[in-house]
Amino acid sequence: MEYWGYFRSSSSYRLRIALGLKGLTADFHPVHLVKDGGQQKTDAYRAMNPQALVPVLKTGDDLLTQSPAILEWLEEVYPDPPLLPRGAVERAQVRAFCAAIACEIHPLQNLRVLSYLRETYGQDQAGVEAWCQRWIGEGLAACEALLAGRPATRFAFGDAPGMAEVYLVPQMFSAARFKVETGALPRLTAIAAACAELPAFADAHPARQPDAEG
Amino acid sequence: MEYWGYFRSSSSYRLRIALGLKGLTADFHPVHLVKDGGQQKTDAYRAMNPQALVPVLKTGDDLLTQSPAILEWLEEVYPDPPLLPRGAVERAQVRAFCAAIACEIHPLQNLRVLSYLRETYGQDQAGVEAWCQRWIGEGLAACEALLAGRPATRFAFGDAPGMAEVYLVPQMFSAARFKVETGALPRLTAIAAACAELPAFADAHPARQPDAEG
Structure with missing residues (x-):
């Protein structure tokens, strides 16, 4: 397999973690989202992904896009170890937690959205951070609440x-x-700390990628 | 089954269509997202869904949230008729199309985001529409492009x-x-027109819901 991504992109980071948890590897092609006006906007890249977004995963002759779709594909094609529980309701609960991030938080901190805030609303760095803090803060608080009633597992x-x-x-x-x-x-923080001790997460960290910048 | 939703919410609308396509029914509880400062923000509603979002689907004693998770649950528990193809790559392609809407377009037109534009950036109706037009227009253009290379099916x-x-x-x-x-x-428009002829879509239209407003 091969994949195209960017060290700091959340969706590329998701894919790296999932590959690591599954014990899979994929050759990496860096796509710099800022340099050259955005390397994802070239005709060559758009021919692979008309959405001009990372990541793209190539498997055989097929190009897969959108991390939620790629992650479900990985789970279907490489079921061991599983990333989703067995029971339908439990699967729905995990997927709801994931969607609370993928559909409520992440889209609002995307590079193109933050550029719009700067260019159209004249926001400076502080204004952009206030926007991100609002949606990430509110969204993660909801994620913390989603786990509040659950057993205190690692x-x-x-x-x-x-x-x-x-x-x-x-x-x-x-x-x-x-x-x-x-x-x-506290719960989300403890979970993230537990993850950081595992190679699949440590190796996937943006700072550990070949295209990492300070 | 029972569900809580709002006539104009895209994610409630998705759930109604999927139930209709599967030949399922669920008792409806309207949640007015604007009236009373937002009925989804009450303690009673948050006890069901800490995210304070619609829809919620109740099945037995379980409360399911986040439409992408609910739709995958429906597909797993009520597989006929299927809403996803059989092959893993084909499933990934359909899910990528869905994620292009659920993760790139829809979050940016959410009520809470539009309220922020008005309150914090002082945008008027025209400013809010310009924002929506940018993200919906760009996102749907990408969806049209995702289908461009495919056979001209209905x-x-x-x-x-x-x-x-x-x-x-x-x-x-x-x-x-x-x-x-x-x-x-043109392709998306033709698909939407073909859908409008089917009862599952016609019956799910916001204007046909008991809580509909003009």
Whole structure:
């Protein structure tokens, strides 16, 4: 397999974690989202992905896009170890936690959205951070609440990391980057710390990627 | 089954279509997202869903949240008729199309985001519409491009409607609501028109719901 991504992109980070948890490897092609006006906007890249987003995963002759779709594909094609529980309701609970990040938080901190805030609303760095803090803070508080009634397991939904952590850890990384207050998120913080001790998460960290910048 | 939703919410609309396609029914509890400062923000509603979002689906004693998770649950528990194809790559392609809507377009037109634009950036109705037009227009153009290389079937991924249409039709409804130019989206427009002829879609239309307003 091969994949195209960017060290700091949450969705690329999700894919790296999932590959690591599954014990899979994929050759990496860096796509710099800022340099050259955005390397994802070239005709060559758009021919692979008309959405001009990372990541793209190539398997055989097929190009897969959108991390939620890629992650479900990985789970279907490489079921061991599983990233989702067995029971339908439990699967729905994990997927709801993931969607709370993928559909409520992450889209609002995307590069193109933050550029719009700067260019159209004249926001400076502080204004952009206030925006990110609002949505990441509110969204992660909801994620903390989603886990509040559950048993105090080491990871979000049990004693092994899975799809919830694939989404959570990159989002916690972004929270730190945008200086989000996480003091009221003890459960999420503990889960992220437990993940950081595992090679699949440590190796997937943006700072460990070949295209990493300071 | 029972569900809590709002006539104009895209994610409630998705759920209604999917239930209809599966031949299922669920008792409806309206949650007015604007009236009373937002009925989804009450303690009683938050006890069901800490995210304070619609829809919620109740099955037995379980409360399911987040439409992407609920839709996958429906597909797993009520597999006939299927809303996703059989092959893993084909499933990934359909899910990528759905995620292009659920993770790239829909979050940016959410009520709480539009309220922020008004309150914090002082945007008027025209400013809010310009924002929506940018993200819905760009996102739907990408969806049109995702289908460009595919056979000219009646629906997005074949001759029967499925998960792609469950996401697309509510998004096209929102596009009209925010006056998005759709002239350059002939394929999506034709698919939405084909859907409108089917009872599962016609019955799920916001205007046909008991809580509908003009």
